[in-house]
Amino acid sequence: MKSKPKFETIAIKSTENKFSDSAPVSTPIYLSSTYKRNNDGTYMNDFVYSRTNNPNRAIVEESIAILEKGKHAYAFSSGMAAVSAVFQSLKTGDHILLPDDIYFAVRKLMTEVFKRWDLSCDFVDMTDYELVKKAIKPNTSLIWVESPSNPQLKLSDISAIAEIAHQNNALCAVDNTWMTPVFQNPLALGADIVVHSTTKYFGGHSDVIGGCVVVNNDEIAEKIKNIQILSGAVPAPFDCWLIGRGIQTLYLRVKKQSKNALKLAKYLEKHPKVEKVLYPGLKSHPQHLLAKKQQKKGFGAMISVLIKGNEKETINISTKLKYFTIATSLGGVESLVEHRKSLEGKDSLTPENLLRISVGIEHIDDLIADWENALSISN
Ligand SMILES: *Cc1c(COP(=O)(O)O)cnc(C)c1O
Numbered sequence: 543m544k545s546k547p548k549f550e551t552i553a554i555k556s557t558e559n560k561f562s563d564s565a566p567v568s569t570p571i572y573l574s575s576t577y578k579r580n581n582d583g584t585y586m587n588d589f590v591y592s593r594t595n596n597p598n599r600a601i602v603e604e605s606i607a608i609l610e611k612g613k614h615a616y617a618f619s620s621g622m623a624a625v626s627a628v629f630q631s632l633k634t635g636d637h638i639l640l641p642d643d644i645y646f647a648v649r650k651l652m653t654e655v656f657k658r659w660d661l662s663c664d665f666v667d668m669t670d671y672e673l674v675k676k677a678i679k680p681n682t683s684l685i686w687v688e689s690p691s692n693p694q695l696k697l698s699d700i701s702a703i704a705e706i707a708h709q710n711n712a713l714c715a716v717d718n719t720w721m722t723p724v725f726q727n728p729l730a731l732g733a734d735i736v737v738h739s740t741t742k743y744f745g746g747h748s749d750v751i752g753g754c755v756v757v758n759n760d761e762i763a764e765k766i767k768n769i770q771i772l773s774g775a776v777p778a779p780f781d782c783w784l785i786g787r788g789i790q791t792l793y794l795r796v797k798k799q800s801k802n803a804l805k806l807a808k809y810l811e812k813h814p815k816v817e818k819v820l821y822p823g824l825k826s827h828p829q830h831l832l833a834k835k836q837q838k839k840g841f842g843a844m845i846s847v848l849i850k851g852n853e854k855e856t857i858n859i860s861t862k863l864k865y866f867t868i869a870t871s872l873g874g875v876e877s878l879v880e881h882r883k884s885l886e887g888k889d890s891l892t893p894e895n896l897l898r899i900s901v902g903i904e905h906i907d908d909l910i911a912d913w914e915n916a917l918s919i920s921n
Contacts, residue, residue, distance in 0.1 A: 599782045613760070690720055719742050750784040
């Protein structure tokens with residue numbers, strides 16, 4: 543065969559069973575903590591002890607590495623464990639630049655945990671590259687990017703930020719959870735590290751917590767692998783199995799979710815009770831052109847909507863929705879809605895009239911009708 547396999551094909555092929563003699567098509571779940579050693583001290587293959595590696599994890603890591611166009615991937619028991627592993631790979635005294643709009647637990651991890659380890663940080667508006675350059679210090683070793691950011695969907699030009707990082711001997715890490723490798727491959731754009739919460743689109747069914755770090759550079763890979771194995775925040779074989787199964791339908795799900803999201807965003811933008819819709823696929827998004835360049839196959843399925851009203855009126859609208867479950871998280875097949883500020887707590891920088899929407903795979907007509915109804919009966 544001359545042509546290279548495409549995303550959908552890789553997603554199926556890279557997660558097939560490779561380990562059993564009896565060749566079941568679906569990979570069995572290897573619930574073994576340890577693996578037999580031969581009399582001469584050797585092992586049948588790479589598997590020694592399940593914290594170090596196991597078949598279900600190996601499949602997921604190999605699959606995510608290929609899909610993210612990376613050489614190495616390391617799976618973790620949560621997205622936050624994956625983020626921690628990247629921070630743990632730095633040395634004390636290092637300085638990190640993070641986006642001002644960022645997944646709030648990453649902000650807290652940095653300011654409440656890693657500060658005690660003598661890592662310092664600054665939060666900057668990463669849509670402004672001059673500000674990023676100015677914020678760099680001699681000890682800046684990492685620039686952390688979220689594009690789109692959570693929850694205000696600000697974009698950063700990943701190539702530009704990676705270039706700034708490299709000119710200053712720093713690394714560029716991208717949290718690619720919201721985009722998935724279907725829409726955006728940060729390593730191909732020049733980033734050094736990609737992080738995922740596989741809880742979201744990879745799992746895709748709101749039934750598993752997981753994370754992953756993907757890198758090309760062998761030296762960084764070795765550090766992350768060491769932290770994975772020695773710190774031990776590894777995913778269980780069953781969790782890996784669920785994520786592997788999710789990967790098989792990732793492409794279909796996110797393409798549909800993204801299509802739904804664009805239609806819903808366009809509808810919401812025209813509604814008189816809506817102040818503003820934050821979605822990179824809209825022409826009104828300040829970085830729509832960058833979105834078209836960077837997010838090649840779609841704009842993702844996360845929307846933030848600012849309601850004309852106060853906190854109470856905003857929350858009230860979310861309670862009127864029938865097909866959008868009020869819950870945190872994102873990326874599952876079912877649509878979710880969340881009043882982000884009240885979840886983030888008192889330090890939250892999120893506007894009180896913002897609802898964050900994770901668009902699912904339901905029929906778009908039902909989703910739009912649901913919002914039409916909720917917006918008409920509130921107040
Ligand atoms: C959910 C999320 C995380 C954290 O992942 P967990 O799996 O919940 O630990 C990190 N970054 C982003 C962008 C997320 O959405």
